[in-house]
């Protein structure tokens with residue numbers, strides 16, 4: 001009898017019409033052989049698409065398989081109809097072996113995300129991290145800031161603390177909050193982190209800035225602008241907080257306040273170097289510079 005290849009073996013197990021989300025071929029269990037971990041959704045069984053994780057391992061010349069996640073598996077019941085938005089096989093615990101790190105979208109709330117990390121322990125896959133929190137508009141990434149080969153998990157989610165000033169939600173961009181989860185004595189501990197995408201960082205800064213101006217929090221606004229550039233020629237003599245506050249009070253705040261008191265302004269374009277907002281009466285174009293001090297507002301044009 002002709003020996004099967006791993007591909008032929010997998011074809012017998014995965015339904016033809018399944019949506020394959022990820023395939024990793026790694027030595028997850030440290031036995032010197034590569035396993036295949038295959039994630040797929042089967043839309044034929046259920047309108048929400050049952051999510052499966054199939055593990056195929058090789059021992060001498062024979063393949064074996066098991067489903068890490070199936071509709072019958074009670075450990076993962078809440079993930080049955082999920083779908084991976086992001087998937088990684090990286091070492092997050094520092095033992096040199098990869099974990100399967102998933103950012104799972106949930107049915108009916110496609111914008112939301114729930115993380116799931118699976119580690120191999122004594123050869124068997126088991127969940128080591130899932131949270132009770134569902135992250136609104138959540139994104140999961142992995143980063144290795146210190147280049148030691150051990151990755152940390154970054155989760156970004158939308159926050160809605162500024163919606164009385166700038167509209168958010170639905171198809172509009174939202175302010176993003178980023179948290180870095182670092183493995184520490186058997187669990188991932190959260191740390192404040194900076195938002196990864198330049199476009200999101202720019203949008204956050206623009207919203208924080210407009211909000212600070214509206215709330216007359218000139219100390220915060222002063223920290224968010226690039227000076228003296230922001231004040232144009234008026235900043236050539238003095239650009240300390242007093243000079244800045246009086247500049248903003250006479251040139252910007254009255255116009256902005258008049259618009260916001262009618263309705264929250266709407267984001268129109270978001271780009272890493274400018275963000276445009278539309279108020280009832282005026283358009284606000286916030287220009288942004290990415291430098292060593294972070295993202296700063298270099299100008300505000302009101303049209």
Ligand SMILES: [Ca+2]
Pocket residue numbers: 026027028029030031032033034035
């Ligand atoms: Ca192995």
Ligand SMILES: [Ca+2]
Pocket residue numbers: 090091092093094095096097098099
């Ligand atoms: Ca590991």
Ligand SMILES: [Ca+2]
Pocket residue numbers: 143144145146147148149150151152
């Ligand atoms: Ca690291």
